[in-house]
Amino acid sequence: MVPGENESGLHRIVVVGGGAAGLQIATQLGDRLGARRKAHVTLVDRARTHIWKPLLHEVAAGSLDVGHHAVDYLHHAHEHHFRYRIGEMTGLDRQARTIQIAASKDAEGREVTPVRDIPYDTLVMAVGSTINDFGTPGVAENAIALDTQEQALRFHQRLINGMLRAHTQAGPVRPGQLHVTVIGAGATGTELAAELHRTTRHVAATGLDRIDPDKDLKITLVEAADRILPAVPERLSAEVMTLLAGIGVDVRTRARVTEVRADGVALADGGFIPSELVVWAAGVKAPPFLHEIGGLETTRNNQLVVTPTLQTTRDPDIFAVGDNAYLVEAGTDRAIPPRAQAAHQQATYLVREIPRKMAGEPLPPFKYRDFGSLVSLGHYSAVGNLMGFIQGKNMFIAGLFARVMYRSLYKMHERALHGTVKTALDAMARTLTRRTVARVKLH
Known part of the structure; x- marks a missing residue:
């Protein structure tokens, strides 16, 4: 265990996974609870920077420069009153209320941080998903x-x-x-x-x-x-x-x-x-290390099975959100899909409800709302359907309007992390920078 992790005896909230949902939860709880010394908020991730996962295809194609969009966990944690701990989660001890973190190493294989335990009172699992190759050779x-x-x-x-x-x-x-x-x-x-x-x-x-x-x-x-x-x-x-x-x-x-x-x-x-x-x-599945971790209930795809309040079925002090959570929508036999909008809604729900849990209040069930789908074809076009915006009907959109709507999803994510003013200033800066740099990264 790291010395000084809870010297003041405050409630310890640990978020594992710095993707869209995890980073939003850590950021907003840090601002609401960490800044007021009502809780210690800690984010654990094996990477050092965050980038919105729906942008990865642009990174791969070279049309998006990571340096202009990546969020540095250490700096962001300092700005938003939570702590960042680098490392990959490898185990869970529910009796001791600790998670086990592997050592982190640099590119030369030298140890940067040691194997260690991190204590929690409330644990949020937001480690996302990995590919599912279905056992395909090669x-x-x-x-x-x-x-x-x-x-x-x-x-x-x-x-x-x-x-x-x-x-x-x-x-x-x-x-x-x-x-x-x-x-x-x-x-x-x-x-x-x-x-x-x-x-x-x-x-x-x-x-x-x-x-x-x-x-x-x-x-x-x-x-x-x-x-x-x-x-x-x-x-x-x-x-x-x-x-x-x-x-x-x-x-x-x-x-x-x-x-x-x-x-x-x-x-x-x-x-x-x-x-x-x-x-x-x-295809996607949750990371293999989650399978029955700590005796928790998991699916064949390693997702943590959760109740309507996003608490795991066997431990109310452990929540799961995003792609690594399995929740059947109320009144249906369908699980909530592993999509960015679901992760964002679940993160928003936990930011609101974790303080209520700390106060011993009952939690209302999470309700998912499907706003439709948007697909961007980059420079060529974008298409999508918006659900429930016009008298409960679906609306098909394409072209410039769809592209604007697609980009607005990213702005919503940035706003959840940085606030309205900083997001607006960053958007202006990127618009100006786009005029002076190569359209495609060539290295």
């Missing part, structure tokens, strides 16, 4: 996921290096050499495919004249279901399909992947897609 070795900032940056570097290699090599571009296959046509995969189509052509136009964008560059989107974006309304899916076809993205539906190889992707029908870069974006 995924771990030959595909890249987009779960973290590091993975997105690694993919981008491999993409740029591949294009430089093709430009300088002695022979012509080989079949599949500059092909990118994206497996999984949910929101992440679909948005990445569109963004890559634009950015790869921009990179090729910056002096790599030995690469023919129309001949050598190819983006393939693979989906096992009957249509892309299977979780959204069919009209929205059809609109996106038309847009992708218009820009030349090769879309394969009803295509089940059986193996990912170093040189491409094998399909169940015997087909093969040559590709030296493969992104796996098909």
Whole structure:
């Protein structure tokens, strides 16, 4: 245990996971309780910076510079009256009310922080999700996921290096050499495919004249279901399909992947897609370390089963939010989907209700409201459906208005972390900076 973790005897709130939900909870409870010395709020995460996960496809494509959008946990914690502890959670002792944190190491393998325990009175699990490869051979070795900032940056570097290699090599571009296959046509995969189509052509136009964008560059989107974006309304899916076809993205539906190889992707029908870069974006599950951790109830996908108040079924002092929480919507047999809007609503609920729990008051049930879906195709367009905004009906939107609505979701996230004034100033600064920097990151 770290000396001095609770010298004043205040209630200890520990949030594990600095994603959208976890960082919002730590920030707002820090401002409400930490600043007034009503509680100690601690955020635990293995990374040092935060970036909004729906932006990772832009990081991978090179159209978004991490340095302009990343939130430094240590600085942010200081500004908002909570503490940040670096490390990956490895265990839970519910009797002792502690979580176990692994040692953190630098790039050379030297220990930065030791193995340690962190005590809690209220614990919030917000560790998000990882890819679910469904046991498909070759995924771990030959595909890249987009779960973290590091993975997105690694993919981008491999993409740029591949294009430089093709430009300088002695022979012509080989079949599949500059092909990118994206497996999984949910929101992440679909948005990445569109963004890559634009950015790869921009990179090729910056002096790599030995690469023919129309001949050598190819983006393939693979989906096992009957249509892309299977979780959204069919009209929205059809609109996106038309847009992708218009820009030349090769879309394969009803295509089940059986193996990912170093040189491409094998399909169940015997087909093969040559590709030296493969992104796996098909399916998610909670991190494996959560499975029955501390004797808590979990699902087959490692999610923590929670009650309508987001408390775990076997321990009311432990909450779970976001992708790692499993909650069936009231009056239905459907679980709340792992989406950014669900995580934001759950975080807002806990910020309001944890102080009530500390005061011994009963908690009202969490109520999820589905506001619809938005899909951004970057420079090309955006489409979506807004639910319940006009006399209880759905409204289909596309084009500029949809793009503005999509960007407003990110602004809502930034506002939850930084407040209205700072978010507005940052938006103005980025607008001015965009005029003076490269449209696509080339390194």
